[in-house]
Amino acid sequence: MKIDLIVAQPLKHSTPALVIGCWEDNRDDLFAQCDAALNGLLGRLAENREFSGKANSTHLVHTLGKLPAERLVLVGLGKKAELNDERIRQASGNAVQALRAARIASFSTALHLAGKETPAVEAVCEGTLLGSYAFEHYKTKDKEERFSYEAMTLLLKSDTVNQDRARVEQTEIICQAVQLARDLVSHPGNVATTGYLADTARELAERHPLKCSVLELDELEKLGMNALVAVGKGSHEPPRLIVLEYHGAGGKDRPVVLVGKGVTFDSGGISIKPGAGMEEMKTDMGGGAAVLATMQAAAGLKLPINLVGIIPTAENMPDGKAYKPGDVLTSMSGTTIEITNTDAEGRLILCDALHYAQKYRPAAMVDLATLTGACVVALGHLASGLMGNDQRLVDALKRAGERCGDRVWELPLWDGYGEAMKSDIADLKNAGSRDGGSITAGWFLKQFVGKTRWAHLDIAGTAWSDKAQPCCPKGATGVGVRLLIEYLRELTKGK
Secondary structure: OEEEEEEOOHHHOOEOOEEEEEOOOOOOHHHHHHHHHOOOHHHHHHHOOOOOOOOOOEEEEEOOOOOOEOEEEEEEOOOHHHOOHHHHHHHHHHHHHHHHHOOOOEEEEOHHHHOOHHHHHHHHHHHHHHHOOOOOOOOOOOHHHOOOOOEEEEEEOOOOHHHHHHHHHHHHHHHHHHHHHHHHHHOOOOOOOHHHHHHHHHHHHHHOOOEEEEEOHHHHHHHOOHHHHHHHOOOOOOOEEEEEEEEOOOOOOOOEEEEEOEEEEEOOOOOOOOOOOHHHHHHHHHHHHHHHHHHHHHHHHOOOOEEEEEEEEEEEOOOOOOOOOOOEEEOOOOOEEEOOOOOOOHHHHHHHHHHHHHHHOOOEEEEEEOOOHHHHHHHOOOOEEEEEOOHHHHHHHHHHHHHHOOOEEEOOOOHHHHHHHOOOOOOEEOOOOOOOHHHHHHHHHHOOOOOOOEEEEEOOOOOEEOOOEOOEOOEEOOOOHHHHHHHHHHHOOOO
């Protein structure tokens, strides 16, 4: 979707549709002027409760020539005192859904005028671009009838076009990255293989100032990454370790390292999952997708930071060569691991990747993984689980999540939880009881980060949505990308 910025009065602007924000408990000047031009129609809609301005509500009105805009799209903002950027994002997403339903491809918006205009411009663009996303790659019928957006025009009050255009361009870069992550997660497992992820990383390195290296099976075996290798042994598609480097700060600045779980399909292995819903296990590489997309965004934004993205990737399948419950693996760190459940495979590929990452002497390290169903039980689908060994890093991610709307919730990581992960015959076992399962998995990962400042994001409940949201259709969400970029931007302020 093309985004244009012009200085114009909304009531004098000709457009197929004009989006305006409406309060539940207040009427601003724009609403009053539109109401007057339409002979009190908007007021009557409010009085009849046809449209009250509640959050997540929309209403389309034909102006019948009484305004230059052919239609008004009224978008509820809720109570005025509760307005924030996330409310604006959600309203923008709701607006584009209403426009899609009416098949209006080009429109203008004054929604940002409801808030503080400059920051609201970014929120409006973000909500619009994220809300207009659709994954239709494999649909072959009725292509000529398929709807697509063409252009959105932002109406500005004053001549801040150049300043706002720069903000819009940055928002577009971030949203393109989120769309990449959504695409990767949405592709089926027979397409988005470990090789496909590796090729995607190579393509990103060709288009952006990134350095890419892919460690193949023989290299993983030489390095002693036996945990990663074991998870992929039952598949014809070999495991790989993908590494992307971005040197935005140059010099000897220590990098931030991002590690993303990349299980391209998780059958559970020998501890096979139930058949119902197994098709969604193509999403088990959501963490890896988020890291690839974040690297693209960081390079596109030219962030002044050194960054390394590491994606351990494998397909977890049952086979005569597959690893088994009862096996003992020696990880790259030398720690031995008894396998009690082959469906607890994510922590195995991550433990080798986290140990490998220490070669970069990270200033901080964050991993993202669709790791545990227990996190879904604990937090549902509205927040990602957050754990870590450094409170400053944990707090920085929490603040970033509140600002961008990718919300996280901190879980404890006390040593007492580690009792469940002790093995009778090895140093650790890879799965304990169901009690506190997301935390015991996080504790397991903690054993492989050394003294590095580290945080773990369990995105099992947030990487995929079973129902459409204002800023995301049903399916892949691209969670983690905006959170990480917001965190990295904060780190680089003043540079």
